[in-house]
Structures are given as C-alpha cells and as structure tokens.
Amino acid sequence: xxxxxxxxxxxxxxxxxxxxxxxxxxxxxxxxxxxxxxxxxxxxxxxxxxxxxxxxxxxxxxxxxxxxxxxxxxxxxxxxxxxxxxxxxxxxxxxxxxxxxxxxxxxxxxxxxxxxxxxxxxxxxxxxxxxxxxxxxxxxxxxxxxxxxxxxxxxxxxxxxxxxxxxxxxxxxxxxxxxxxxxxxxxxxxxxxxxxxxxxxxxxxxxxxxxxxxxxxxxxxxxxxxxxxxxxxxxxxxxxxxxxxxxxxxxxxxxxxxxxxxxxxxxxxxxxxxxxxxxxxxxxxxxxxxxxxxxxxxxxxx
Numbered sequence: 001x002x003x004x005x006x007x008x009x010x011x012x013x014x015x016x017x018x019x020x021x022x023x024x025x026x027x028x029x030x031x032x033x034x035x036x037x038x039x040x041x042x043x044x045x046x047x048x049x050x051x052x053x054x055x056x057x058x059x060x061x062x063x064x065x066x067x068x069x070x071x072x073x074x075x076x077x078x079x080x081x082x083x084x085x086x087x088x089x090x091x092x093x094x095x096x097x098x099x100x101x102x103x104x105x106x107x108x109x110x111x112x113x114x115x116x117x118x119x120x121x122x123x124x125x126x127x128x129x130x131x132x133x134x135x136x137x138x139x140x141x142x143x144x145x146x147x148x149x150x151x152x153x154x155x156x157x158x159x160x161x162x163x164x165x166x167x168x169x170x171x172x173x174x175x176x177x178x179x180x181x182x183x184x185x186x187x188x189x190x191x192x193x194x195x196x197x198x199x200x201x202x203x204x205x206x207x208x209x210x211x212x213x214x215x216x217x218x219x220x221x222x223x224x225x226x227x228x229x230x231x232x233x234x235x236x237x238x239x240x241x242x243x244x245x246x247x248x249x250x251x252x253x254x255x256x257x258x259x260x261x262x263x264x265x266x267x268x269x270x271x272x273x274x275x276x277x278x279x280x281x282x283x284x285x286x287x288x289x290x291x292x293x294x295x296x297x298x299x300x301x302x
Contacts, residue, residue: 002028002029003026003027004029004063004149004182005025005026005027005050005062005063005182006025006026006027006060006062007024007050007060007061008024008059008060009022009023009058010022010023010024010046010056010060010061011056011057011059012045012049012054012056012206018206019045020042020045020049020056021206022059023042023046023059023203023206023208024208027184028182029182030181031198031199032182032183032185032198032199033182033183033184033198033200034185034186034187034190034193034194034196034199034200034201034214035047035184035186035201035203036186036187036188036200036201036203036282037188037202037203037204038188038286039188041203041206042206042207043154043186043203044082044154044186046203047082047152047154047186048080049061050063050078050152051068051080052068052069052070052071052074052075053080055069076103076104076105077150078150078152079104079146079148079150080154081139081140081142081151081152081153081156082154082155082156083136083154083155083158085138085139087127087128089126089128090126091127091128092123092124092126093121093122093124093125093130094123094124096127097112097116097123097138097141097142097145100142100145106146106147106148106179107145107146108145108147109145111171112141115140116141118167119140119141119167121134121137121138132159133159133160133164134159136158136159137160137164139153139156139157140156140157140168143156144168144171144172144175147175147179147181149181149182150182150183150184151181151182151183152184152186153183153184153185153186153187154186155187155188165192169192169193169196173196185197190279191277194277194279197214198214199211199214200212200214200217200278209285209286210282217278217281218275218276219257220255220256221253221256221276221281221284222253222254222256222258222274222275222276223251223252223273223274224251224252224254224271224272224273224274225249225251225273225274226269226270226271226272227248227250227271229248230269230270231250231251231252231271232252234266234269235252238256239255239256240253240254241253241254241281241284241285241288242284242287251274253276258273
C-alpha cells in the first residue's frame with residue numbers, strides 16, 4: 001500500500017530533554033492506527049510535527065510525499081484534533097464548525113448536524129463557557145465531519161462520558177467504512193479502542209517500541225497460570241514480561257506465540273492458558289522497555 005506518512009530518524013529536543021529519539025515509521029493510507037503510550041511518551045510531539053505545529057530537531061518528515069510546514073497542499077488534507085485546542089474568546093460551536101466547513105474540502109455538513117444532535121451540543125453558547133465534555137464534542141465533531149484524508153485524534157474525547165465516547169467510537173467506525181481514510185487515534189484508554197484500531201504503534205520515552213498489525217500483536221504474548229514450580233519450569237528460557245504469585249500459584253506472561261502443540265503441552269501439564277489483552281501487553285512491554293533503558297537516558301527523556 002502507498003505510504004501517506006514517512007518518518008526517518010526523527011529527533012526532537014527541548015534543551016536537554018529528548019521528546020522524540022530517532023523515530024522511524026511508515027503509515028499507510030486507509031487504516032485506523034492506534035498511537036499508544038503513557039502520558040509524556042512523545043505522542044503529541046510526534047503528531048504536532050506531522051501537522052506542522054512543531055518542528056523536528058533532526059530527521060526527515062514526509063506527509064503525502066512532502067514536508068508539511070507552510071504547505072497548504074498537504075495541510076488542507078489533514079485534520080488534527082487535540083484536547084487542548086484553543087478557540088477565540090467569543091467563538092461558539094456554530095462558529096467553529098462553520099470555519100471548519102470552509103477549510104476542509106471533504107466536509108460533511110450532514111454528518112456534523114447528526115453529531116451535534118447526538119452529543120446534544122449547545123451551538124450558540126460560547127466555547128469558553130462549555131463543559132469539558134461539550135468542548136471535547138466540538139473537536140470530535142470537527143474531526144469526524146472533516147473526512148480529511150488523514151485525521152489525528154489526540155485524546156480529544158477525554159471529557160466525554162462513557163455513553164458519549166461510545167457514540168464517538170460507533171460513528172467513527174460507521175463513517176470510516178463508508179468513507180475510508182487514515183485515522184491516527186492517540187489514547188491511553190487502550191481497552192476501549194482495541195477493537196477499533198487495525199494497526200498499533202507504541203511509543204515510550206520518545207522511541208517506537210512496537211509497530212505492527214493489531215491481530216499480530218494480540219498473538220505476541222500469552223499468560224500461563226498454575227503451580228508456581230511448574231509455571232517457572234515451563235517459563236525457563238522464555239522471555240518473561242511479567243510474573244506474579246499468590247502462595248503456590250503463579251502467573252507468568254511470556255513474549256512469543258505458542259504453537260498448537262505447545263498449547264496442548266501446557267494444558268497436559270496441568271497449567272492454564274489465559275489471553276493477554278492489548279492493554280496488558282502494551283503495559284508490560286512499556287514496563288520492560290523502561291526497565292531496560294540506562295539510568296542517564298531515563299533522566300533525559302522523562
């Protein structure tokens with residue numbers, strides 16, 4: 001497939017702090033990506049550079065084959081929705097959506113109207129007077145209705161309650177199915193978005209530690225539970241992501257897919273297999289990466 005974003009050896013420094021450290025990635029068109037990681041991992045910095053709201057210290061950035069900075073041919077094909085989006089003091093949701101309609105060539109007013117009704121958004125109230133959830137709804141509506149070829153959602157839905165977040169997820173999938181584009185969804189609510197995303201990018205301390213199809217990621221680890229001595233004997237020589245024990249019962253999460261024969265062997269030995277959720281796997285991988293980083297490096301990127 002054709003890449004819509006290509007990044008090579010991207011580094012971003014703020015004085016002594018490395019927000020991004022030698023990041024290389026390729027994002028193909030027509031997929032929903034999950035950009036996942038802890039707060040401060042570098043997600044927002046990466047998206048800001050890709051949308052020309054920040055600058056790289058070194059490395060190359062290409063969006064639709066070109067650098068995005070002051071490049072209208074690139075930027076009018078991209079929508080970046082972030083939680084901290086600022087609006088003029090006297091702006092209302094009606095003003096914000098009218099401005100977005102003028103900027104985005106693929107704008108769907110029909111979809112915007114439907115979403116305004118679903119989120120029960122007060123269109124004539126000043127944005128500065130909106131609740132956090134209502135402010136989040138403004139960003140979500142713009143991001144979905146823009147139907148931009150690349151849409152970045154930088155956790156703009158954090159103020160939404162569970163029902164409103166589900167509306168967002170449902171409408172995202174529905175509209176994406178009818179109007180395919182590239183969606184990059186930054187979130188720490190990993191279990192909530194796990195069924196939405198087709199590809200997973202995990203960033204930690206400014207580095208990419210995982211970049212794979214979601215289905216492949218789900219098969220990367222397994223948890224084995226049972227008698228501690230048997231569990232430890234089985235796990236010996238394997239890459240252990242996490243171990244915990246309660247009395248004589250232990251649980252070990254190991255990296256690597258198991259064959260059918262290996263699964264049968266585990267069951268025959270009296271041990272139980274448990275699936276590893278996407279969130280559990282990413283948490284364990286992030287913890288492992290953090291533990292492996294040199295102390296001086298962890299201080300620099302914290």
